[in-house]
Amino acid sequence: MVMNVIEDLGSYATAKVYTLTSAIWFAIATSFGLIAAGYLVAPDFMANIEFIHFGRSRPIHVNLVLFGFVTPGLLAAAFYYTPRLLRTELYSEKLGVITVVLWNGMLVFAVVTLALGHSQGREYAELPWAVDMMIAVLFSMIIYNLFMTVRQRKEQILYVSIWYTCAAVILTAVGYCLGNVIWKPDSGALLGIPDAILLWFYGHNIFGLLLTPLGLGVAYYVLPLATRSPLYSHTLSLLGFWSLLVVYTHVGTHHLLQVPVPTWLKVISIVDSVAMVIPVMVFLVNIWYTVKDKLGDVYADIGAKFVFTGTIMYFFANFQGSFMALPQVQRVTHFNNWVVGHAHIGVFAFAGITALGGLYFILPRITKKPLYSRFLADLQYWLVLIGVTVMAVDLTVVGLLQGNAWLNGETIYRVLPEIHLYYVIRASAGLFIVAGAYLGLYNIVRTLFFNPGVATE
């Protein structure tokens, strides 16, 4: 029966189920974000519902955006372009679909455990050991499928998107097990400062060695194709790849500049955070020169439009990130909403918007029909763009207010009423994003299953 369902999905079955997964969890994850934002506006409003109070809806939101929305969204595109770039079939669509089904089971399990209060209490590593093991096995299945596809390829040259995809899944599989201390099932943690160092080595690698390379892989695939332009420079693409790997692996301790970790480790993290300008600008110069003079084509393709916007947000996230890693700056920006603003620029405005672009780019290609509604996709684009921009500016301003108040020795009870309005604005911006997520879900479900459009083949 399972095999029949997989056959009914037709070609690119794995990419299709990743697409659906990403769209569904985007809606659920942002709903939890809105609930968390609601608690910050009115903490007493739903004070008695323990399953969703702030301490539980926050990690549910964060884990779902990371592992439910963005990662599957970027993998959907990867499972489409990997076989195409290698001029072969995916090694096993069955294995691919089974992986995604189990991945969804893992996400449901994760939500239930977090809602019941079973958290290991380490940011981005809250999930209990059983879920960690499921994630490790699922990453192994993804690696196996992708690498066997690479092995059976007919195209000898490995385009840079393949390099990024393979590096992302391998490094994350290893980093996830290390960061979650899977050899200590009870606590999932070491003791004291070494634990903090290991956690943030893993924590920043989730952004730097999972979302970033997957996102760059999608941009390197979508933008040259949508503009029908050859890549500006293959040498730059390799320089960007290797410098990203060398530099990004050392930045984790910039999360711990206010903590008594060894100074040499802080220095390395600061120097490499600033050196991130190399992989970032190498990528941006390469991709922006590729689409130079072709912005009309970018605008005409809704997938490319999302992805190109993602590259602009990548610039902002990284520029801001290098700046925030300077100790003098962090004395103001640490421990407040500035960092949450940066997180939404990086994880959502860059990686999430790129993932949405990848989905819209591949949808007509995997269903062989036009998108159900270009209008709805455009509307979603503006809703999420306005929502995340307002949210990021708002959180940055609150962060500056909080940081300066703390430096000036202000008491918390005087600052809280001052920032309440900003929390209301953040929740309102969230409404735009949630609306965009549900519109996108509708559009994607219609495109995948109930599309009256004429087949293009």
Ligand code: HEM
């Ligand atoms: C040049 C590249 C980047 C640098 C140097 C950088 C730097 C930083 C620093 C210093 C912090 C910690 C701030 C603090 O706690 O005071 C931080 C936090 C964070 N960054 Fe970045 N960032 C970069 C790019 C990105 C990107 C591309 C993403 C997303 C894909 C991202 C996601 C995050 C997130 C989610 C946090 C919040 C972590 C937490 O929960 O505390 N960053 N970043």
Ligand code: HEM
């Ligand atoms: C409806 C839209 C959204 C709302 C209302 C929202 C709200 C929130 C709230 C209230 C927090 C907790 C902040 C705190 O502890 O002070 C948070 C954290 C976070 N959210 Fe969202 N969010 C939304 C969308 C998204 C999306 C789409 C993404 C990524 C694709 C995302 C990624 C994150 C991350 C990475 C954090 C952790 C930040 C940190 O610890 O520094 N959010 N969000």
